[in-house]
Amino acid sequence: MLKISESIDVGHREMSIENVLRKRREHAGTVIFGSNITMWQVVEKLALTVDRSDAALGTTSQFVHSLQVYEAMLANNKTEEWYLLLGILHDVGKTLSLTGEDDFYVDGSNLILSCPAEHSGLDACVVTYSHDEFGYQKFLECCPGVDLPEEFLYGVRYHSLHSVDPRWLSEKDVQNFAWLFDDFTVYDHGTKNGLNTPPLEVMFSAKRLVDKWFPDPIVW
Template sequence: AALVHDIGKLLLLEREEPENVTCMNAPIGEYSRGAGLDNCVLQWNHDEFAYSRLNGNVPDHIAWLIRYHSIDVDRCEPLMDERDREYATRYLRPFQKYDQGSKSAFRLPTKTLTDYRELIETLFPKPILY
């Protein structure tokens, strides 16, 4: 998930407005408690775009993490069903510490894309349609 969760940010290269790409996604409308995030409409952003391209090519929990990695977990928790709660506890909360809490303009990556190319080609043998 770490390698591909932000693939939707490629939309910025296509001149999509940043406010449509890099924003947090939040529920739109009113839903009953425990409705399940998949049954709610959330603000569209790079998460949903990446999910639309990777769903079916990764395990369910990875697809879920890609789709919801920019939510405010505490705000969305009342809407979560059992699956959402399990995935949020097991995957999303730990992931968000690294995703949202580790960015720095001063620490540059020590790895290049070529360092991961073999892994990416093994995990995604078919092209991902953009």
């Protein structure tokens, strides 16, 4: 019998193109918490989520995971705000699980299912649906007044991607892969610890940064 984490991963990998397109349509404009919530309050909702496909974290919430990533970035003297913001917000799409959505449409590693042509770029490809795509679309919908850097949005959309054939990549993808998978992934995967809860000052620092970028209520 498969473990829960294994069954989620299998279900995610076996997703059809039709189901991906259906989920994109189904969740376009999805509102989970309403129209008068702050981005930091959305981040706090990650305390209610657990990625059951992630054996490294176990029952540790995604809120704690986000703070672990942010704490490690600070310890390594990362200073670019968009990068630190990505550390905090990369998994905020996992709030999708609070709608009752099936785990394998939220969690798991993403794969490319189809591309129109070689070097067409990931934006033209169909990728398995998960919190990456949901979070990316929510950032486009929720915050039109926030000038989010392209790199931040790229990281949200593709940080769970694995086993990529380079023939599908555009020059934009090649440039972004250099930092996303050679650097960011080290923090995302390498900081997971079910026994480490970052101190309160890390949380307060994260809140200040999120509030700076998202000062007004949003729709999420």
